[in-house]
Amino acid sequence: MSAHRRQPIGMLLSAPYAVFIAAVFAYPLGLAVWISFHKYIFTAPGVDVPRPFVGIDNYTTVLSDPAVRRSFLNILVFLVINVPLTVGLALLLATALNAAVPFRTFFRVSFYVPYVTASVAVVGVWLFLFSSDGLVNQVLGSAAPNPSWLINEHWAMPSIAIYVTWKQLGFFILLYLAALQNVPKELYESAAVDGATKWRSFRSVTVPGVRPATTLVTLLAIITGANLFTEPYLLTNGGGPSGKSASPVLLMYQRGIEQGHPDTAAAIGVLLVIGVLIIAGGQRLLERRQA
Amino acid sequence: MKPRIPLAALAALTLVAVAACGGGSKTSAADAAQAHGPINVWLSNNAQEVAWGKQAVTAWNTAHPDQKVTAQEIPAGQTSEAVIAASITAGNAPCLIYNTSPAAVPNFQAQGGLVPLDDFADGASYVTARSGEAGAQYKSPDGKFYQLPWKANPVMLFYNKKIFAKAGISTTAPPLSTYTEFLATAQKVVSSGAAKYAILPSPSSQFFQSWFDFYPMYAAESGGQQLVVDKKATFDSPAGKAVAGFWQQLYAQNLAGKEAYNGDSFADGTAAMASVGPWAVAVYKDKVDWGVVSLPTQAGSAEDQSTFSDAKNVAVYTACTNRGTAWDFLKFSTSKEQDGKLLEMTGQMPLRQNLTQEYAAYFTANPKYKTFAAKSAHVVEVPNVPASVEMWQAFRDAWSNSVIFGKEDPNQALSQAATKINDLVK
Numbered sequence: 001m002s003a004h005r006r007q008p009i010g011m012l013l014s015a016p017y018a019v020f021i022a023a024v025f026a027y028p029l030g031l032a033v034w035i036s037f038h039k040y041i042f043t044a045p046g047v048d049v050p051r052p053f054v055g056i057d058n059y060t061t062v063l064s065d066p067a068v069r070r071s072f073l074n075i076l077v078f079l080v081i082n083v084p085l086t087v088g089l090a091l092l093l094a095t096a097l098n099a100a101v102p103f104r105t106f107f108r109v110s111f112y113v114p115y116v117t118a119s120v121a122v123v124g125v126w127l128f129l130f131s132s133d134g135l136v137n138q139v140l141g142s143a144a145p146n147p148s149w150l151i152n153e154h155w156a157m158p159s160i161a162i163y164v165t166w167k168q169l170g171f172f173i174l175l176y177l178a179a180l181q182n183v184p185k186e187l188y189e190s191a192a193v194d195g196a197t198k199w200r201s202f203r204s205v206t207v208p209g210v211r212p213a214t215t216l217v218t219l220l221a222i223i224t225g226a227n228l229f230t231e232p233y234l235l236t237n238g239g240g241p242s243g244k245s246a247s248p249v250l251l252m253y254q255r256g257i258e259q260g261h262p263d264t265a266a267a268i269g270v271l272l273v274i275g276v277l278i279i280a281g282g283q284r285l286l287e288r289r290q291a
Numbered sequence: 292m293k294p295r296i297p298l299a300a301l302a303a304l305t306l307v308a309v310a311a312c313g314g315g316s317k318t319s320a321a322d323a324a325q326a327h328g329p330i331n332v333w334l335s336n337n338a339q340e341v342a343w344g345k346q347a348v349t350a351w352n353t354a355h356p357d358q359k360v361t362a363q364e365i366p367a368g369q370t371s372e373a374v375i376a377a378s379i380t381a382g383n384a385p386c387l388i389y390n391t392s393p394a395a396v397p398n399f400q401a402q403g404g405l406v407p408l409d410d411f412a413d414g415a416s417y418v419t420a421r422s423g424e425a426g427a428q429y430k431s432p433d434g435k436f437y438q439l440p441w442k443a444n445p446v447m448l449f450y451n452k453k454i455f456a457k458a459g460i461s462t463t464a465p466p467l468s469t470y471t472e473f474l475a476t477a478q479k480v481v482s483s484g485a486a487k488y489a490i491l492p493s494p495s496s497q498f499f500q501s502w503f504d505f506y507p508m509y510a511a512e513s514g515g516q517q518l519v520v521d522k523k524a525t526f527d528s529p530a531g532k533a534v535a536g537f538w539q540q541l542y543a544q545n546l547a548g549k550e551a552y553n554g555d556s557f558a559d560g561t562a563a564m565a566s567v568g569p570w571a572v573a574v575y576k577d578k579v580d581w582g583v584v585s586l587p588t589q590a591g592s593a594e595d596q597s598t599f600s601d602a603k604n605v606a607v608y609t610a611c612t613n614r615g616t617a618w619d620f621l622k623f624s625t626s627k628e629q630d631g632k633l634l635e636m637t638g639q640m641p642l643r644q645n646l647t648q649e650y651a652a653y654f655t656a657n658p659k660y661k662t663f664a665a666k667s668a669h670v671v672e673v674p675n676v677p678a679s680v681e682m683w684q685a686f687r688d689a690w691s692n693s694v695i696f697g698k699e700d701p702n703q704a705l706s707q708a709a710t711k712i713n714d715l716v717k
Contacts, residue, residue, distance in 0.1 A: 041401060041402065042376065042379075042380040042402055043379075043380065043402050043403045043404075044379050044380065044382060044384075044402055044403040044404045044609050044610065045380075045381075045382035046382075046403075047402070047403030047609075049403070067688070124553050127550075127551060127553045128553065131550050132550060133487075147549065148550065150550060150551075151494075151549050151550050151696070153696075153698075234551075235551075236551075237493075237494055237495040237496055237550075237551050238495050238496035238497050239496060240494070240495070240496050240691060240696070241549075241691070241695075241696045241698075242691060242692040242696050242698050243496075243688070243692075253369070254498075254684060257369070257373050257376065258370075258372070258373065258498065258680050258684070259398075259678070259680045259681045259684065260376070260398045260401065260402070260680070261681075
């Protein structure tokens with residue numbers, strides 16, 4: 001007997017979400033792939049314009065564009081900094097917040113507030129902190145970089161990566177906190193009986209115990225990071241200085257929406273999806289081997 | 292958590308395409324041009340313009356109860372142009388938008404979203420009669436008008452008198468006429484500590500930011516040339532290089548800021564000067580004791596020198612079925628009476644010939660606007676060419692890399708940008 005006959009109510013209940021996924025993700029994704037192989041512009045309904053198949057022309061156009069290549073390199077730099085930082089800090093802080101520390105609720109809320117606050121408002125605070133005359137440079141004095149963080153070609157992308165880590169940490173801490181509830185207390189007790197230090201207990205009990213959550217956090221951090229848009233748009237003047245913090249999605253917005261070239265924008269998007277799948281697949285393979 | 296996956300970015304892009312599947316009906320252009328009935332219009336979200344729009348709509352609706360006009364502000368979005376482009380694709384654009392950027396017109400036209408005003412019997416003649424020769428700048432390459440030149444905000448230079456006084460600079464005749472004078476004044480402002488920066492136009496890489504640093508000064512320096520003339524970039528020239536060299540010095544000496552500013556740097560006193568249009572008169576009325584002069588040129592500014600128009604126009608959109616009413620309302624809302632009301636309520640300059648004579652009483656009562664009115668006879672528009680936004684982005688990228696961040700020789704950057712732009716607009 002097939003599954004849907006056995007669980008008709010289950011099928012019924014999951015149908016709305018399946019339809020949602022099909023309509024909002026699957027169909028547009030398919031259409032985007034189609035657009036990326038055609039010469040395409042958005043037109044008013046009823047306007048008949050030729051949309052010829054152009055093979056891989058859109059892909060060669062974007063791959064031969066130094067700005068696009070630079071944006072992919074930028075996002076790689078971003079991921080190399082952001083993902084390990086996110087995973088490490090989220091796990092450490094979640095472990096700390098899981099222990100009986102004073103003001104635990106206050107700290108949990110504090111870490112979560114940046115995540116739920118609108119980016120535009122939070123970016124304002126970071127501009128105040130990291131501008132030339134900002135608080136950070138005043139503390140650092142002569143050790144502050146020149147040009148300052150957000151207009152420094154070496155520091156702009158790392159600054160964004162740190163900002164995004166901070167902004168999203170609250171959500172990932174929550175994921176780890178939930179996972180920590182599933183680590184059996186007996187394991188910690190056994191480790192203590194065996195004379196394990198807190199650090200050893202963290203390495204040998206906590207880290208393996210939350211491995212599924214680590215996989216999820218890593219994947220989500222990679223996916224979220226690859227879709228970076230708001231931060232370079234607002235924090236570094238639209239991907240500056242000189243495109244050193246431009247992201248592929250920012251270029252997709254410029255090319256597809258502002259300049260009316262959805263075909264090349266779609267090609268950038270498809271390349272980005274492929275890139276993310278490769279990175280996520282590699283990460284998954286690595287984790288399996290380690291496990 | 293809403294995972295911002297690349298799929299989501301792709302989905303957003305393609306949803307615009309999907310939206311095209313719904314709405315919109317094929318209407319013959321000739322029939323639609325004669326059709327009358329209710330229409331919708333969109334207004335900019337500027338409070339004064341909304342107030343003006345509401346009174347215009349009320350006045351029209353009182354006289355034409357059978358052709359009701361409904362007005363609303365442009366829906367919120369990343370930019371008005373992105374919202375308008377999406378509404379064209381979805382087939383739910385209104386009949387008229389009183390905030391159509393001339394730089395976006397070529398894209399909207401390519402989308403099939405705009406009705407040529409030449410479809411109306413008196414379309415082209417109305418534009419010419421109202422705006423005179425200046426109206427010709429708004430013609431598309433096919434010789435038709437897809438926009439009605441509505442209002443300009445000629446860009447001039449505001450200076451903060453308090454800061455100038457603190458720096459020991461004349462507040463009545465400040466030396467700002469030539470590049471040399473401007474640089475000396477700027478150095479005085481900053482070295483005296485009167486203000487952090489002499490001037491702080493947005494250093495952002497958005498395509499339109501060059502309209503507020505390079506383009507007004509280029510219009511002045513080049514004797515009113517557009518960025519592109521006859522499908523050729525004009526700025527790889529002594530005038531373009533002079534303007535780029537001037538700004539490069541301002542940035543290199545930290546007289547202009549390279550970082551985004553969170554707020555209004557002129558109102559806050561962080562910058563002593565700002566390039567602004569007449570809208571600034573009302574905005575800074577109670578905040579800054581200001582003076583206004585023409586933008587500097589290498590040889591010295593003159594009263595009749597050109598500047599950038601910063602115009603916003605009105606277009607009729609193809610989703611409109613009652614285009615006869617749209618055209619009648621457009622003429623009503625740009626009549627001498629309504630233009631006068633626009634001037635009174637917003638301080639922005641209708642793109643109408645003989646402005647100072649037509650509204651002499653207003654300018655006598657409001658002398659602060661007179662300088663801008665005089666300048667509105669010498670405005671230069673963005674060129675109406677295909678790939679307009681792409682062209683401005685190419686220019687901005689070159690400007691940003693060379694002039695603002697000093698990573699490249701400005702002359703070389705301008706030359707490369709000109710080659711790229713020639714390819715784009717040919």
